[in-house]
Amino acid sequence: MVQKSKPPAAAKEPQRRGEPKRRGRPRAYEPEIALGKALDLFRKQGFAATSLDDLSAATGMNRPSLYGAFGDKRELYIKSYQRYREDARASMVEIFRQEMPVRQRLERIYAAALNIYLSGETGPRGCFTVVTAASEAVGDPEIRAMVLEGLTDLDKAFASCFRRAKEKGELPDSADPAVLAQLASATIHTIAIRSRARVPRKELEEIVKGAIDVMVGAKSS
Numbered sequence: 001m002v003q004k005s006k007p008p009a010a011a012k013e014p015q016r017r018g019e020p021k022r023r024g025r026p027r028a029y030e031p032e033i034a035l036g037k038a039l040d041l042f043r044k045q046g047f048a049a050t051s052l053d054d055l056s057a058a059t060g061m062n063r064p065s066l067y068g069a070f071g072d073k074r075e076l077y078i079k080s081y082q083r084y085r086e087d088a089r090a091s092m093v094e095i096f097r098q099e100m101p102v103r104q105r106l107e108r109i110y111a112a113a114l115n116i117y118l119s120g121e122t123g124p125r126g127c128f129t130v131v132t133a134a135s136e137a138v139g140d141p142e143i144r145a146m147v148l149e150g151l152t153d154l155d156k157a158f159a160s161c162f163r164r165a166k167e168k169g170e171l172p173d174s175a176d177p178a179v180l181a182q183l184a185s186a187t188i189h190t191i192a193i194r195s196r197a198r199v200p201r202k203e204l205e206e207i208v209k210g211a212i213d214v215m216v217g218a219k220s221s
Helices: 031-045 052-058 061-068 073-097 102-117 128-136 143-169 177-196 201-216
Strands: none
Touching: 031 052, 031 061, 031 128, 031 143, 052 073, 061 073, 073 102, 073 128, 073 143, 073 177, 102 143, 102 177, 102 201, 128 143, 128 177, 143 177, 177 201
């Protein structure tokens, strides 16, 4: 019996010179999750101390994927800052809108702020605006504009609170809502910095209580 010869195996097509080397399917990722990881890293380390390798490790994305999804490191930093501001605004917007006594409103605002500033798996991270974005604002006009916008918006929100309180008779006629708003914002800034320095929450709450007493009067016993 004559054995049938096997057909010759198909020769592999040689890779043409200059063609990009084929790679496997890129790793799937969720943009919002990756952005959250980048935000966490920037809050912890700041802009200058965070490398592309750090961002790649944190997000699980290689450099080309990071660039394709978010742009360069600066663009990713700005997107992270925008995300931080949106999250912070969402955590406080209802407190500013709801009807309640001014002291209670301030207590709830500062409690929400401390929850943000003291969060972090490796320790308190403070406020993105105060701790890291303010440093980058010195040399970057776009980031500076974002920081100034955030500070102004906070002043306006507090001023609106104090105007309403004054109209309801919770504050004396001599009270200046704009000045009180700046004091309220300054208190936000100081607890943000102290949070980053790991001052215990109890001490920060005492600072908040004293500031509120100055702004709206000591709580009657």
